[in-house]
Amino acid sequence: AQRVTQPEKLLSVFKGAPVELKCNYSYSGSPELFWYVQYSRQRLQLLLRHISRESIKGFTADLNKGETSFHLKKPFAQEEDSAMYYCALLNNNDMRFGAGTRLTVKP
């Protein structure tokens, strides 16, 4: 069965510092992985998907099949990045999420 693990419940960094939110997965097939974000008082929304190899709001995520990881990174965190971040894995019609990491960026 597919499983997504986010080992850090809370992460706090100062503005301008690099940030990395960890995500590991277990899945026997070829995974489709995503990062979703929920800002305060807003809906959960897609941040980025691995298949697009895109950078959104300065964030990137690389799929490492050897380490079964999909960590989210940003070189210089901003205060507006403070939010709840969820890693997710899509298998056919089934989307599963990790427990989430709350990122706080301090001024």
Add this chain to the structure above:
Amino acid sequence: DVKVTQSSRYLVKRTGEKVFLECVQDMDHENMFWYRQDPGLGLRLIYFSYDVKMKEKGDIPEGYSVSREKKERFSLILESASTNQTSMYLCASILGGLTGELFFGEGSRLTVL
């Protein structure tokens, strides 16, 4: 813009009551989901549906049932609400296929007394 609308933002119910949470999407998406969101536990999948009248259990289906009579509507039913079902419930939909984006509703916060 895709809209996923959950009928109730806040509900307060008593133990043993039957609870209906309604979700409607307007983009003709095949797949719809119900999750519950709890601090420290993230989003846990209750049920999902990939077509009308089709449903699949997620990780935590116990105590819940679902109904999908029309493509745009996916209902979550708590036959006999219990206090441990106090939570935020999120509905989502996605176009079929592996590269689709999941669209979420605003959530329904249920309190069971």
